[in-house]
């Protein structure tokens with residue numbers, strides 16, 4: 152068994168809003184080993200980004216709070232790190248490539264300055280060396296004329312360019328863990344592939360662990376060792392990417408898989424969507440969060456929260472219909488809205 156780099160144990164992150172308490176992450180547990188990639192998938196609003204923000208300890212000020220559970224990084228408790236330790240932790244140990252690159256760049260400083268400062272904060276190198284590393288990383292992520300781009304301000308770059316700068320920064324810092332939250336959404340397809348390859352290359356060279364948050368199941372098969380499917384703040388299924396692809400067990404996962412565009416579909420075929428919408432996260436609890444959308448729901452699904460159980464080795468699922476003794480055959484999800 153590989154060495155663990157990250158562990159979340161029964162993590163609960165709530166948002167205290169004027170309209171009520173949003174259970175954004177509601178009892179999530181997982182392990183990530185060194186050099187491995189964990190994918191997190193699920194519809195918008197299922198708590199993927201909040202899980203990432205909890206690991207980074209970057210929750211919305213005043214409203215976001217980790218109310219229960221533990222996050223261990225390399226055996227250290229992330230939730231008790233001091234301000235100084237947190238600064239070390241972010242960047243040197245863990246880098247976040249977020250969905251919105253503009254929030255990760257300071258608008259008042261040139262790109263080169265920000266990169267050099269970040270590298271020098273985490274690696275023992277001179278300004279000249281940090282500059283050379285920055286230019287090399289910018290080149291690797293496909294930024295044309297990297298030397299001159301070092302003198303650009305973030306607002307002078309397009310969204311896609313800024314995203315590539317953030318990825319270059321993450322690569323230059325050589326962290327033990329990269330959390331990539333929809334890292335390629337803002338990029339065109341050829342650059343997407345380039346960026347994913349760079350992440351893989353870094354992983355191979357430095358044994359980096361990756362947590363990859365994505366809507367794109369194709370990217371999951373390409374990149375991930377394990378996959379965790381989230382729905383309404385909870386893990387509904389967790390197993391290897393191979394098993395999820397070949398023998399998914401949760402009806403929600405079936406819906407996600409069926410919603411994937413198929414190569415065999417011609418462009419006129421209507422894409423399948425899961426009917427209904429995820430529940431209001433202020434009101435969850437006491438039942439399976441998916442029961443009112445689930446074609447297989449039983450009475451018990453509206454009365455009890457299903458536990459995440461290991462139905463076969465390394466395959467966890469939270470569904471009343473799936474257990475060690477009885478499994479529900481996948482006969483195709485009724486998906487029409």
Ligand SMILES: Nc1ncnc2c1ncn2[C@@H]1O[C@H](COP(=O)(O)OP(=O)(O)OP(=O)(O)O)[C@@H](O)[C@H]1O
Pocket residue numbers: 166168173175193194195196197198199200201202211214432
């Ligand atoms: N800053 C915020 N203020 C208030 N509510 C928020 C905030 N950020 C997230 N939420 C709420 O927390 C819940 C979980 O959101 P989260 O961003 O983690 O979902 P997600 O799965 O990452 O979705 P997406 O794929 O759209 O990024 C949602 O109900 C969302 O509306």
